[in-house]
Amino acid sequence: MRITVNVNGEDHTREVEARHLLVRFLRDDLELTGTHWGCDTSNCGTCVVLMDGEPVKSCTVLAAMAEGHETRTVEGLADGDRLDPVQQGFIEEHGLQCGFCTPGMMLSGRALLDRNPDPSEDEVREAISGQLCRCTGYLNIVKAIRWAAAHESAGREEAGSQA
Amino acid sequence: MQVPASFEYQRAQSVEEALELLGRFGEEARVLAGGHSLLPMMKLRLAGPEVLVDINDLTELDHIDETGGELRVGALTRHRTLLESPLVGRHFPIIHDAERVIADPPVRNRGTIGGSLCQADPSEDLSAVCAALHAVAVIRGADGERGVAMADFHRGPYETAVGAGEMLTEVRFPVRPGSGSAYEKLERKAGDWAVAAAGVALCLEDGRMTHVGVGLAAVGAGGLHAEAVQELLEGREPSPELFEEAGRVASASCSPVTDSRGPADYKRHLAGELTKRALRRAVARAAAPAAAVKEG
Known part of the structure; x- marks a missing residue:
């Protein structure tokens, strides 16, 4: 079947089998390998991407189901050379070691901050609770997302004071 | 792969x-x-x-409406929508109790109430919740729609009353004054299936429990509707002794199996203990609905 899926603001049309999973479509067809592929059973959450702004596990979504929706992957986080504050937060707070869970973690962090600009530590932990990290013990991931929240909040205040 | x-x-x-x-x-x-x-x-x-047949575009099935003494929830309503609905939390805190411990946020963004019920997994939380709430499933086919009580909806593991050529379109929950409800689940790790779980819903009328519903998850297919516990409690005044008895009946009436989540006798013990805990919280919420709202 022929599908057109919008990924990071761009339409991609491909001929796929109905059983083709979104994670394979992103990695194999579009060569967007920033979306990682882990357990394949919707447990580990490394394949998390945003569909219409909300985190979903792309191993358990058919590529065909993504048609008509906006999919955002880690490749769509940065604005040109300018990193998203969540990405910057992962650098500042050492939010990764092996990096396998990182793309999904950053996307869940982005989605959380878009809905809740000042989340508590518990709210950050809840937001990433469907994703496994085997390196950092989560502490630095939580710090990284909260770094981004503080950074964005400071940016808004600065913009406000200038206005 | x-x-x-x-x-x-x-x-x-x-x-x-x-x-x-x-x-x-x-x-x-x-x-x-x-x-x-x-x-x-x-x-x-x-x-x-x-x-x-992908029904994700059928937004008419994604709704939560209060009408005619019922809360009507479309089959395509996502777990997340239920969890974030103040209306659902006000009438049925049991649903929020359960939704907080169903899988994890990305899964809750996709999973639906209709899918949960139609999967008919004996370990699935919303099935026990809907059983406790005496919900009615609306099933539509070419010849129109029919309402099926939860007790008749689940025919056995992975089997429902939805026939070929039919689909579940809505779940209806009776809204009653003086109601209280609660869900208690034990899981090995966050987001896992239950080792065992118990849901209780009831009303307090003149100090007596009425419309009692008890649903158990993960303790055998027969546990979904704990009718013996319901019958024991119906019309009685709540008391610690009665709650103990309800726990014993819940333990005796279920049929758990030993698996990776625990031995059968442990799950049987849990069925009783969790029933008692859910019962205590449901009664407390029915007695003080304002406090329940604050808590929920």
Whole structure:
């Protein structure tokens, strides 16, 4: 079947089998390998991407189901050379070691901050609770997302004071 | 790499079209909603439908309305929507109790109430919740729709009253004054299936418990509707002694099996203990609905 899926603001049309999973479509067809592929059973959450702004596990979504929706992957986080504050937060707070869970973690962090600009530590932990990290013990991931929240909040205040 | 076997994909644009497709393909077709139960089962070849009818575009099935003494929840309503609905929390704190511990946020963004009920897994939380709340499932087919009480909806593990060519469109919950409800679940790790779980819903009328519903999850298919516990409690005044007795009856009336989540005798113990805890909280919430809202 022929599908057109919008990924990071761009339409991609491909001929796929109905059983083709979104994670394979992103990695194999579009060569967007920033979306990682882990357990394949919707447990580990490394394949998390945003569909219409909300985190979903792309191993358990058919590529065909993504048609008509906006999919955002880690490749769509940065604005040109300018990193998203969540990405910057992962650098500042050492939010990764092996990096396998990182793309999904950053996307869940982005989605959380878009809905809740000042989340508590518990709210950050809840937001990433469907994703496994085997390196950092989560502490630095939580710090990284909260770094981004503080950074964005400071940016808004600065913009406000200038206005 | 896990991939489902080949199938034909149809994306319905209306309930009528979905029913037409389901009618045309009969037993070979399955409804695809959130897909978080069906697709994993297809990957494991535990399910092998030849046609999937995707209903995710049917926004008319994604609603929560209070009307005529009922809360009507569309079958395509996502777990997350239920969890974030103040209306649901006000009338049925049991649903919020359960939704907080169903899987995890990305899964709750996709999974639906209709999918949960139609999967009919004896360990599934919303099935026990809907059983406790005496919900009514609205099933639509080519000849119109019918309401089926939860006790008749689940026919056994992975079997429901939804026939070939039919689909679940709505779940209706009776809204009653003086009601209270609670769900207690023990899980090995956050987001896991229950080791065991118990849901209790009731009303307090002149100090007596009425409309009592008790649903158990993960303790055998027969546990979903704990009728013996309901009958014991109906019309009685709450008391610690009665709660103890209810726990004993819940333990005796279920049929758990030993598996990776625990031995059968432990689960049987849990069925009793969790029933008591849910009962205490449901009664407390019915007695002080304002406090329950604050807590929920």
